Amino acid sequence: MTTSSLLPTALATSDLVQPVNSGAQLVGAGLAGIAVVVLLVAFFKLHPFLALVLGGFTVGGIAVIGTDATVDGEAYDFAHVVSVFSTGFGTTTAGVGLLIALGAMFAKLLADSGGADQIVDTIVGRSSKRALPWAMAGVGALIGLPMFFEIGLVLLMPVIYLVARRAELSLVVIGIPTLAGLSAMHALVPPHPGPLLAIDNLGADLGITLGLGVLLAIPVVIVAGPLYGILAHRWVPLGPPSLTEAPVSVGAGDAGKTGGSGGGRTGASDDASVDDTGGDTTRRPGFAVTVATVLLPVALMMGKAISDIVLAEGNLVRTVFDLLGTPFVALLLAVLVAMWTFGFGLGWDAKQVGSSVESSLPGVAGILLIVAAGGGFKEVLVSTGVGTLLAEWAQSANVSVMLLAWVLAVLIRLATGSATIATITASSLMAGLTEGLSTGEISLMVLAIGAGSVFFSHLNDAGFWLVKEYFRLDVGQTIKTWSVMETVLSVTGLVLVLGLDLVI
Numbered sequence: 001m002t003t004s005s006l007l008p009t010a011l012a013t014s015d016l017v018q019p020v021n022s023g024a025q026l027v028g029a030g031l032a033g034i035a036v037v038v039l040l041v042a043f044f045k046l047h048p049f050l051a052l053v054l055g056g057f058t059v060g061g062i063a064v065i066g067t068d069a070t071v072d073g074e075a076y077d078f079a080h081v082v083s084v085f086s087t088g089f090g091t092t093t094a095g096v097g098l099l100i101a102l103g104a105m106f107a108k109l110l111a112d113s114g115g116a117d118q119i120v121d122t123i124v125g126r127s128s129k130r131a132l133p134w135a136m137a138g139v140g141a142l143i144g145l146p147m148f149f150e151i152g153l154v155l156l157m158p159v160i161y162l163v164a165r166r167a168e169l170s171l172v173v174i175g176i177p178t179l180a181g182l183s184a185m186h187a188l189v190p191p192h193p194g195p196l197l198a199i200d201n202l203g204a205d206l207g208i209t210l211g212l213g214v215l216l217a218i219p220v221v222i223v224a225g226p227l228y229g230i231l232a233h234r235w236v237p238l239g240p241p242s243l244t245e246a247p248v249s250v251g252a253g254d255a256g257k258t259g260g261s262g263g264g265r266t267g268a269s270d271d272a273s274v275d276d277t278g279g280d281t282t283r284r285p286g287f288a289v290t291v292a293t294v295l296l297p298v299a300l301m302m303g304k305a306i307s308d309i310v311l312a313e314g315n316l317v318r319t320v321f322d323l324l325g326t327p328f329v330a331l332l333l334a335v336l337v338a339m340w341t342f343g344f345g346l347g348w349d350a351k352q353v354g355s356s357v358e359s360s361l362p363g364v365a366g367i368l369l370i371v372a373a374g375g376g377f378k379e380v381l382v383s384t385g386v387g388t389l390l391a392e393w394a395q396s397a398n399v400s401v402m403l404l405a406w407v408l409a410v411l412i413r414l415a416t417g418s419a420t421i422a423t424i425t426a427s428s429l430m431a432g433l434t435e436g437l438s439t440g441e442i443s444l445m446v447l448a449i450g451a452g453s454v455f456f457s458h459l460n461d462a463g464f465w466l467v468k469e470y471f472r473l474d475v476g477q478t479i480k481t482w483s484v485m486e487t488v489l490s491v492t493g494l495v496l497v498l499g500l501d502l503v504i
Contacts, residue, residue: 019385026063026386033059033381034425038415042460048421049366052373056085056380063384084383085376092375096196097368101361102331103191106338107147108360109353110294111155113342114284116143119294120159122287129167133177136163137225140181141217146294148193148367149186150466153179157470161241168240171471172233176485179467180225184489187419187450188220189213191297191331193371194423194453198446201378201427202434206327207305209443210298216447216496224489235480236473283346293334293341300330367420374424381428389432401437402448402501405430406494409452417460422453440504444497451493457486 019026033055040051060081110116120139127135139159143152156178164174190196190210199206285293304325311318323329335357343353408429413422426449434442457464458479468478 019389021063021384023389026384026389029059029062029384030381030386030429032062033377034412037377037421037425038412041416041418041421047366048418049369049373052370052377052421052424053085056373056377057081059377059384060084060380063386081380084379087376088379089372089376091379092197092200093368093372096193096200096371096375099191099196099327099331100193100364100368100371102328102335103146104148104360104364105335105357106297106331107151108356109335109338109342110146110290111151112356113346113348115290115293115342116147116155118284118287118290119143120156124159124163129169132163132167132169133173133226133229136160136174137177137181137221140178140225141185141221142181142291142294144182144185145189145298146191147182148364149182149463151363152182153466153470156182165241170233170238171241172236172238172481173229175471176229176232176481177221177225179482180221180228180485180489183454183486184217184221184224184493187454187489188217188447188493190301191327193367194420195446195450197371197374197420198423198427198449199443200375201424201431202442202446203431204442204446205305205439207301207303207308207325208439209446211302211305212440212443212500213447213450214298216493216500219496220451220489220492223492224485228485228488232481232485236477285341285346289341289345293338296337297330297334300325300333301327304330370420371424374420374428377424378428378431382431386429386432400498400501401430401433402444402497403494404433405445405448406452406490406497409449410455410490413453413455414458417458417462417464419453423449426452438504441501444501444504448494448497451490451497454486455490457483 036058037048037051037055040046040054041048057078061078119142123135123139123142124132140152140156143156147155160171160175160178163169164171167174186192187194190199190206190213195209195213196206198204199209300321302325304321307315307318307321307325324333339353339357343356405426409422409426412425413419416422427446430445430449434445437445459475464478464482467473467482468475471478471481473481
């Protein structure tokens with residue numbers, strides 16, 4: 001492992017935010033703020049947005065008690081804490097919030113048009129019985145690239161049932177690879193909220209993080225998906241679902257409903273929408289067009305990252321990619337292209353396209369607020385200088401920052417059940433430890449946090465109960481399948497991050 005991956009031996013603390021008070025007081029403030037968030041979310045069931053606001057105020061309030069420290073010549077009082085939190089809230093909304101909104105629009109168009117169904121039917125329809133688990137892992141990863149985990153799960157559950165029934169395979173054998181594909185993309189690959197927020201907090205390069213995330217996601221999905229699925233089936237030997245069994249409706253079911261003329265799968269008995277040959281009675285985009293549209297923003301952002309490395313400044317191609325590969329521009333172009341390929345090109349009118357785009361936003365309003373509040377929470381933590389103290393401790397202890405980032409995310413994940421809160425908190429604490437790290441190493445830190453944020457989903461995670469109900473498992477079976485799969489995914493991600501850190 002490189003010296004920089006452990007932590008720069010000559011840490012430029014002058015470039016970091018200096019502590020505003022004693023180390024004990026700042027550490028206590030940070031722990032108290034995290035404890036407030038954990039308690040309010042895990043035990044009092046308060047919405048994470050409010051919990052993060054109160055947690056940020058707790059950190060700022062405790063950190064400045066009994067101090068004469070000043071910020072920009074003004075007394076660092078509680079009013080200043082509110083100002084710092086508001087600044088972080090607004091900055092995050094302007095950056096990450098815009099990308100989340102655009103991603104939601106794109107995903108809704110994909111679902112409503114039947115483009116997601118086209119991907120599923122084409123890949124599954126061309127796979128042998130033995131290859132089906134691998135095909136479903138690919139489907140989960142591809143669908144999970146633009147979609148939130150919960151929406152992808154709702155969309156794919158009827159497919160999982162249908163494929164398992166017709167192939168006479170266990171729901172576990174088919175379902176675990178699909179879940180692994182969805183979860184890995186959610187944790188490791190932008191433009192999902194967690195990776196985007198970690199990139200923003202740590203100042204990572206989005207294109208490089210995207211490329212490394214996709215590179216890591218492939219072996220992670222293989223290990224946690226088809227390979228672990230074989231073992232999980234031995235622990236929970238479910239038979240193929242019967243004709244009377246179907247996915248149940250559990251709250252999030254509306255997430256996948258169509259808003260235009262689409263053919264997105266939404267219910268338990270959607271067998272009628274897919275015949276035995278994989279056909280569909282509604283018009284939908286072709287497979288090649290669908291995949292090209294899904295991969296368009298990925299290609300643009302990765303193109304920018306590559307051109308910045310291999311082309312000189314002033315080169316025309318690099319200049320073009322510097323514009324088109326900017327995350328906001330890349331996703332905006334993807335949405336505009338999707339409005340044609342998933343809308344107008346299928347015969348939709350302007351009202352139908354507008355309805356699909358508009359209906360995507362209410363579903364992500366809560367996520368936007370949580371992410372923005374996380375930006376405020378992070379800004380308060382950084383402003384106290386606790387990150388500098390943590391950096392100095394890690395340097396003296398010779399601790400790998402990658403391992404430290406993963407452990408912090410794991411601890412918050414286990415306590416709150418929220419991958420988003422785990423990512424927000426861990427990346428906020430690690431913000432002071434990026435000084436002196438290379439661009440690639442900072443991207444690896446983002447991925448380490450992402451991997452840690454999905455560790456061992458259990459009773460305090462809404463996703464745990466979603467999987468339990470859809471797969472008709474008891475709590476013990478859900479732990480043996482879903483929870484352990486998430487753990488395998490998390491640990492595999494960490495091992496790969498540490499391995500890449502040796503060569504980057």
